[in-house]
Amino acid sequence: MDFTKVTEITKASNTSFFYSFLLLPKAKQNAIYSVYAFCRISDDIVDDEAEREIKLKNLKNWRESFLDALKNGTKDEILAPVVHSIKKFNISEKHFLDLLDGMEMDLNEVRFSTFEELYDYCYKAASTVGLMCAEIFGYKNEKMKKYAEFLGVALQLTNIIRDVKPDAQRSRIYLPKEDLEKFGVSENEILSLQTTSKFQELLRFEGNRAKEYFLKALKNLVISDKKSFFAAEIMREIYYRLLLQIENSNYSVLTFRPSLNKITQVKIALKVWFSCQFSFSK
Known part of the structure; x- marks a missing residue:
């Protein structure tokens, strides 16, 4: 082939x-x-x-x-x-x-009324890829499927936060309508790329939600399968660092785009690979 x-x-x-x-x-x-x-x-x-x-x-x-x-x-x-x-x-x-x-x-027209609807989108857009990769990596414990699902959601939520600006320029709003209403942010404010304290608080809320799914993924990471999933763990570490960059910028995603250079990504890859190779089941 x-x-x-x-x-x-x-x-x-x-x-x-x-x-x-x-x-x-x-x-x-x-x-x-x-x-x-x-x-x-x-x-x-x-x-x-x-x-x-x-x-x-x-x-x-x-x-x-x-x-x-x-x-x-x-x-x-x-x-x-x-x-x-x-x-x-x-x-x-x-x-x-x-x-x-x-x-x-x-x-x-990308609009989601609730987080439940957004979750379905995240599952289809990202968790599916994680589940494909899980079969390629190979696993012994079925919990690894939940790891893949939750990690996919965490990665996609991070992407959504990072890409608010380019998505708005395509008239796409992935943030749930119920969350916009909760923080008093209008669709027009997002589409017109207005940075307000309410908007930043909304993104902080979404960032914390992404963190929750990173944690849910970790809770389903079975130690005996960790070695096979080192590549997924590298992705988790890279994206979590991007999320922290966004957080440290006070969610100024309309003027700041987080990134990690090649050297940093390679260092992360080697560090995580080494860690996974020497993880042992209890």
Whole structure:
């Protein structure tokens, strides 16, 4: 199986995702890169500058191509590695379809009335990826599925807080309406990028909620499976640091974008990898 294209796509992303998986065995690394490439292509369809109807059609075609590849096989340089990885690691195709459902939600007017609705979106947009990765990493305890689900929610909530500005510029508001009302923040204030003390308190509330899900993930991290999940732990550490940067900026996300340079990410990766290799079950 040729993983050249999916590897190129992952490397070109220059994201923390790539640095988190450098230390994986080659077979698992290839599978992760295949998953990432699938996500990247899906995301690019949604974020394209084309009209909404065209993007919906392209996403529908991508879904149909995926299902056809699963059923009949394919030589496509992205879908072939994806199908190979699904079969090799017994990954549920439902995770991929749920992910595409989450992507489609981004093409509608993004508004959520409650956190329950936002959670469903976070699950589809991020927890699904975590659950795919969990099958690739391998686990003995079923609690690791909850770890993957909660970590996905924590990462997505962090993304939502970080990306309030670019999302608002696309007329997307992911923060639940019930939370906006609780803090007296209007949709117009967000869409017009107004920094107010109420807005910062709203984001602080969401930041604390993200922290809760980082903690929930940790509580479901089984020590005997920690070694296999070192890449996920690297992602957790990187994103938690980004969240702390946002917190330390007093949630000034309209003027500040948190980031970690490559050297810092590599240092985190090595530190977490070493820690996971020497974690022992009690």
